[in-house]
Amino acid sequence: MTQTGKLVFLGTGGSAGVPMIACSCATCLSQDIKNKRLRSSVLLEIKGKTLLIDAGPDFRAQALAYHLKKLDGILLTHTHFDHVSGLDELRAFYVLHGHVLPVLVSKQTLHTLKKRYDYLFEERQDGANLTAQLEFHLLKSEWGCTQFCGLPVHYVSYQQAGVPVNGFRFGSLAYLTDIKEISHEVIDALAGVEVLVMSALREKPSKMHLTFQEAMTLAQKIGAQQTYFTHIGHETEHHAINDRLPKGYALAYDGLQISFKL
């Protein structure tokens, strides 16, 4: 029997989220739930393990909305605010369960986290659990496969405006967020991916992100059968774009669940 994994989109918004603070554009004013986007993050359920990719500023709201009771591990793609600023909220799991959470990161991500969240690296005081208790596991190279939480995790590296970012692959699914430039090696490493989750901000060009058109070109090179776009900005009204996308492409939305072959 083929084993399957499940992915839940906890958030599909760009760095500002949708609605964006103080904005009164049509998307930000829309009452359609597909136009409400928390910051991008996904929950994965694989062989009884629950993994989180990225913990942004909406993590608390996401954990409450999706009744998240346990986490086995966290994977961080990179250190931009919209992907890591919810790390402190992971403290709740230590308060309740008393065990340290493993976090998978690159060497560069760890280096930046140490500077920005120095208190997360201070030695634990007896009986005090004032901060999230995290145990960092390092990716040993730019791409390859590692064991994390007892599961094989394939990973790749790319750049977003000078910041190193990691993409992750589990069986037939790959999650590539905040992608702007990609090398042939990464495309080769993703051969065989059937379900691709990839960031694409909007139709108009952006210095930091791919447009939907650029993202489709990249998805074709990777050869995925189905691609879901995430990390979507407020310039994008869900139905106006989603209804026009060719077969095999769709905009993700908060709460969408998909399954994939392991």
Ligand SMILES: [Zn+2]
């Ligand atoms: Zn981002």
Ligand SMILES: [Zn+2]
């Ligand atoms: Zn807006």
